[in-house]
Amino acid sequence: MLPRRRLRRSPLITALVVVLTLVGGGGAAAFWSAQARLDGTANAATVGVTQKLLPEGQKSPLAMTYSGTALQAAGAVSIVNRGSRAASYTATVAADATKTSAALRSGIRVWVEPVSHVSACTPQSPPADAVTLDNRVTAVGQIGASSTTQTESQVILCVRTAISPGTLISEGGQRAELTVQSQLTYAPGEDWTVTTEAAALTQDVAALSHMxxxxxxxxxxxxxxxxxxxxxxxxxxxxxxxxxxxxxxxxxxxxxxxxxxxxxxxxxxxxxxxxxxxxxxxxxxxxxxxxxxxxxxxxxxxxxxxxxx
Structure with a gap:
């Protein structure tokens, strides 16, 4: 009778790969705290995000001066998912309270929505649900996975702002300091998140002509x-x-x-x-x-x- 062989169990293999993309004018901070238990062959996932103010390589139309002839502004922002999984995105527009007066924060309204193309992002009068810069303005949605570097999945958001006539009258010569920041979450509940650095923008308020x-x-x-x-x-x-x-x-x-x-x-x-x-x-x-x-x-x-x- 042949002796029995003792079989050893192969150790559990866990592989997590994180790809972090740095972009012009800012980087991205990744936070990965997954507790993965993978049976059988090793699994791998990549994550990464790029945020760009559009048109790329040019000054954003959001960085402007409010005046008697310009009370609204609009600028597009692209969020690119460089990861191998679909994700949920959150884009946040906020004012720096240490550099923007309370009167100006309460007098500028902001709203964000996805658009099909940059050309669709044009200044408009604010809708009833537009909120002021007293608050952090967020837009949320879903973005697909990027299968290859040639087919990156992206979302284009239009950030619109509008100053009230009264604020234009009373706050001439003031400046608002804004930031736009994007975040992707790949696995809600497991805290798989990548966040871009905040892109900074300034909006000035021209002094009106006194009659x-x-x-x-x-x-x-x-x-x-x-x-x-x-x-x-x-x-x-x-x-x-x-x-x-x-x-x-x-x-x-x-x-x-x-x-x-x-x-x-x-x-x-x-x-x-x-x-x-x-x-x-x-x-x-x-x-x-x-x-x-x-x-x-x-x-x-x-x-x-x-x-x-």
Missing amino acids: RCEEPLLSASARLTFSQASGATYRVFVAPAGAPDAREQVQNPSIQSGRLTLRHANFPSPNGNFWVTVERVDAGGTSIVGVAEVRTGWFLVSYVSCGWD
């Missing part, structure tokens, strides 16, 4: 001067000094040859400091052409004066 203000003798009114173009319609708004976005439109404003005359009845309060804004509406859209600080009061008769108390 010349005069107080005609014995008229109890204020007269503002601005550049009036032919073929355009003009709208006038007034807002309390402390609430520049609480604007009310002046009905049937008195405008002649670039001169706007404001009387006591044009204001919602008999005593107070107000912002006055003149907007032009033409074939090119709506733009703010001038702003002024005026006050209303009563001393024997009601009056409107230049400047604030």
Whole structure:
């Protein structure tokens, strides 16, 4: 009788391969804490992510200056999955609270959505659900695996921002510091995550042109001067000094040859400091052409004066 052979069990083989992709202007930080138990042959997975501001190699359209003719901005961001598995993505837009004033953070609205092509990412008026930069704005979704380096899977997101007219009026000369950062998660619950470095962007707020203000003798009114173009319609708004976005439109404003005359009845309060804004509406859209600080009061008769108390 032949002796029995004792068989040894082969040790369990576990192989984890992490590929981390570094991109121009930033890198990626990978966090892998999987506790894998693989039976039989060794399994391997790769992970990696690239984030790019588009158009590649050019200044992002998001890095812009808000002005009387530019109250919205839009810029595309691509997220490329360089891993061998499908993943969920999270893109986050945030403001640096140490470098961006609270008034500016609350006056700029942000919304993010996927688009089919960079050309579809254009400035728009903010939807009702757009949130302000007081919050971290996130977009989430799914992205497929990249089978080869020639067929990388990507998602293009459009980041849109818009400043309110009141914030443009009151925050001229200020700057917002923004960041855009992307993250891929390959196995929810197992903490297989890759995160890009944050891409930094700046948005400036141009100071609006202040209209010349005069107080005609014995008229109890204020007269503002601005550049009036032919073929355009003009709208006038007034807002309390402390609430520049609480604007009310002046009905049937008195405008002649670039001169706007404001009387006591044009204001919602008999005593107070107000912002006055003149907007032009033409074939090119709506733009703010001038702003002024005026006050209303009563001393024997009601009056409107230049400047604030």
